[in-house]
Amino acid sequence: MKRIFDAQLIGPFAAMVIVALIVAATTDRFLNPGNLSNLFLQVSIVALIAIGATVVIFAAGIDLSSGSMVALLTMILAQMLKFMGLPLMLALPLILIVGGMLGLCLGIITSYGRIPSFITTLAALIAFRGLALTFNNGSPIFSLDPGLEPIFYGKLAGIPLPFFYLLFFYGLAAFIMNFTKLGREIYAVGGNPAAAVLTGINVRKVQAITFAIAGFMTAVGAVLMSARLNSGSPNYGQTLELQAIAAAVVGGASLAGGRGNILATFMGAMTIVIVQNGLNLNAAPSSVQNIVLGLIILLAVGIDMWRAELSALLSSLFGRTALQKRS
Amino acid sequence: MMSETTPLWEFTNISKAYPGVLANDQVCIKLMKGSIHGLLGENGCGKSTMIKTLSGVQQPDSGQILHEGKEVNISGPLAARDMGIATVFQEFSIVPTLSVGENIFLGNMPRSRLGVIDWRKVNSESARVLGEMDVDIHPEAITGDLSVGEQQLVEIAKAIAMDASMIILDEPTAALGEDEIEQLHQLLRNMRSRGTAILYVSHRLDEVERIVDEVTILRNGRVVSAAGETEINVSEIVSAMVGGDVGEHYPKEHNTSDEVVLRATGLKTKQGVSDATFDLKRGEVLGLGGVLGSGRTEIARALFGVDPLTDGSVELGGSPVRFRNEMEAIRAGMALVPENRKTDGLFFNFRASGNITAASLAEISKLGVLDLAAEADGTERLMKDLEISAQAEAKTVNFLSGGNQQKIVIARWLFADAQVLILDEPTQGIDIGAKIAVYKLMNALTRAGKSIVLISSDHDELLAMSDRVAIVQHGAIKRVVNANDLSHDDLVRASADPIGHASQEQVAS
DSSP, X not given: OTTTSOGGGHHHHHHHHHHHXXXXXXXXXXXXXXXXXXXXXXXXXXXXXXXXXXXXXXTTOOOOOHHHHHHHHHHHHHXXXXXXXXXXXXXXXXXXXXXXXXXXXXXXXXXXXOOOHHHHHHHHHHHHHHHHHTGGGGOOEEOOOTTTHHHHHOEETTEEHHHHHHHHHHHHHHHHHHHBHHHHHHHHHHHXXXXXXXXXXXXXXXXXXXXXXXXXXXXXXXXXXXXXXXEEOTTTTTTHHHHHHHHHHHTTOOTTSSOOOHHHHHHHHHHHHHHHHHHHHTTOOXXXXXXXXXXXXXXXXXXXXXXXXXXHHHIIIIIHHHHHHHO | OOOTTSOSEXXXXXXXXXXXXXXXXXXXXXXXXXXXXXXXXXXXXXXXXXXXXXXXXXXXXXXEXXXXXXXXXXXXXXXXXXXXXXXXXXXXXXXXXXXXXXXXXXXXXXXXXXXXXXXXXXXXXXXXXXXXXXXXXXXXXXGGXXXXXXXXXXXXXXXXXXXXXXXXXXXXXXXXXXXHHHHHHHHHHHHHHTTOEEEEEOSOHHHHHHHOSEXXXXXXXXXXXXXXXXXXXXXXXXXXXXXXXXXTTOOOOOOOOSOEEXXXXXXXXXXXXXXXXXXXXTTOEEEEEOOTXXXXXXXXXXXXXXXXXXXXXXXXXXEEEOOSSHHHHHHTTEEEEOSOIIIIIOOTTSOHHHHHSGGGTTTTEETTEXXXXXXXXXXXXXXXXXXOXXXXXXXXXXXXXXXXXXXXXXXXXXXXXXXXXXXESTTTTOXXXXXXXXXXXXXXXXXXXXXXXXXXXXXXXXXXXXXXEEXXXXXXXXXXXXXXXXXXXXHHHHXXXXXXXXXXXXXXX
16 A cells, blocks of 8 residues: 555645645635535546546656547447447447547557657547547537436435546556556656666557557546536537646656656646636636636646756655655 | 967866766876877776866866966866867767758857848858868758768867867767778868867777877876877887786686577678677676677677567577567567666666566566565565665665666566676776676676676776677677687777778678
8 A cells, every 4th residue: 555655645635635725715615515526526527537648648658639539439429329229338338448449549550650649649639529520410419318317427325426436447547557567567668668678568569558548548538428418529528638637747747757646646636626616616707717727737747847846845845754754 | 478388278187086986086188289189098097087177068176277378267168169179079969950051150150230140151151161171061961961970070060160279079980981080080180280289089099099199098097198108009008008907806707608508690780780600608708899889789789689680590598589679589588788777777767676677577477466575575685685775675766876776777687587698888887896796796697507798898897707708890790719818908909990901891791
């Protein structure tokens, strides 16, 4: 357990708590139980997609495609449920497989085709949105399946189901990253690809797998998106890819690869959603929300770039006590 | 007015220490106008440190610098440039995507009155300089499209264009062919006749003999022969460079058996191996001797499956193998400890354990799940055996000394139980204590029946730690001799003679 809950969680956790305290100070509705449970529903889609975004970043790649892929996958799911009459229990695994395969394709183009992932997934970001518009003449498809909405709004023992999805997928991701050969190889490839080659790690395969994971998690997010609105639309998922990357970076994942803790990504996603929630509760217009999201992304990348200076500053303030506690 | 005998530059008692090494110890050099001064010595003797001080890249810990008799302080590369010092480093500092003219005036572009770059002047001035050099390169050519030799000449054109009164050349001929070397030498003679002071650093003693007027020779950071003390011929220079302290700190064990582990026959690759034939015995250390660029690293890459073989064959443990990539070589029991442990060896995001087990992840996992206890045990045992600092497991490995870092890279292959290790410059940049630790590690490896291919530019080390030495020239193994039968002089001469006629023919065929 020490391996999973390490010092890398301190900063993102502190950021999340500070943001929550600020929002709580501006409005008393924030700590209302209804709002808090709503928060979990809100964060779930971004946070699940951010798992994939983070794994790709660990291997020193970047995935910009997830927002458009969500739109495409909700349209494919809608098509399957509404027009092809597939049962839900068949359509759901199929859509997860389609997501994984799309991600794998992007990964193969990136690693074996030697096209930088920024370009591959930027192209996919544009193309997937277009592909989503080819279904149903570009119109949204509504009222897909009565069994769909409970996937998002259902509860178990009074707790919203998305909480369990988060628990399951973050638990699985933390296990893979910390206790498996694949996880170690992902960190190795991101940390030093040249050294990884010379230690016999199949660098290209590992890179391709990270994109397959990202595609799969995007599909999980797309299913929740469809379930939440019982529909598919080519307009879903705008800027989701950036929110997912922002969550990873606010969580401390280094864009240079090799460093970061997957659980911190959840805290990063929470931080972003709490800020958005705070703006909502204070009735800020959506224009302000976009500006704030932009600033958060800038700040997050800034934190990544100024890491050395900031950690020197932080350790001079409270780092010493944190280290003492660990030893 | 300065008199004829006042040196242009005089460096007195320059000392510079790095952690664990005194790189320059009271070095004195005088550089005269219109003179080509050779700075010589083996790898690690302190030449590069001296060049960095001369060019303002770093400050000496102590010592005095006199420019035309007046004490000065070379505070940085820009200050050096303002004082007329131009340095042509071994690694090029040209921008390959820019034109030749832009490179020549980089950072110093002539401007028109409006502050806009005066392109006509850039190109005409560049053409004038290149013409003066008698070089046929167009100022508007893209520098990256030129041959390596031409790029080197562009570097030198930069120095000439800034009207340097002193020019430092660090291994200027490493990438040049014979014709280009002659062209460069003619250029240097022209500059000398115009009164420029030239500091010439090279490993190639035969060409040093042809061009320099005086030499300063360094050994272990100290001047062992000042200008005028050594006659400028190869054997005098070699004996001054080598000195009498060969083989003191080499705890060599001989563990060679009769069993041949690896046999390479007629290896050839597109990347520069022209004909490599040798065998490697169980428990043996086979040294590859040769100058920079002679093809030693390329032979290692061919063995390891990095560069595909176009001809020849490799047998490992009696059966023929043909590796298509590094993964296959590693699975067969080979290992490559790369020359540059920082860029190609270590994972700086991992602690010692992650670095040590990186090549054995399949062996320490079941169904894809890592056995972390086995990892911790193995790491602890190796760290104890190899005396790796305990810091290595407390933090990531970037905080460690070079010696500890190198031990960790080698420990990776002990953990993986590799049978044949290729060590490329295993002691580069580590201090003497850590070097001895690496030598002992090599002994432990051969004692355990592992075989080692050792690549080293440190001739003492190569001779002392190898059982046999293969002389490499132009990608071909010329001969394999017992290390005992080879004197240091033989090795230096053999490997510092890359432009002999025999080897020329070899390349042509």
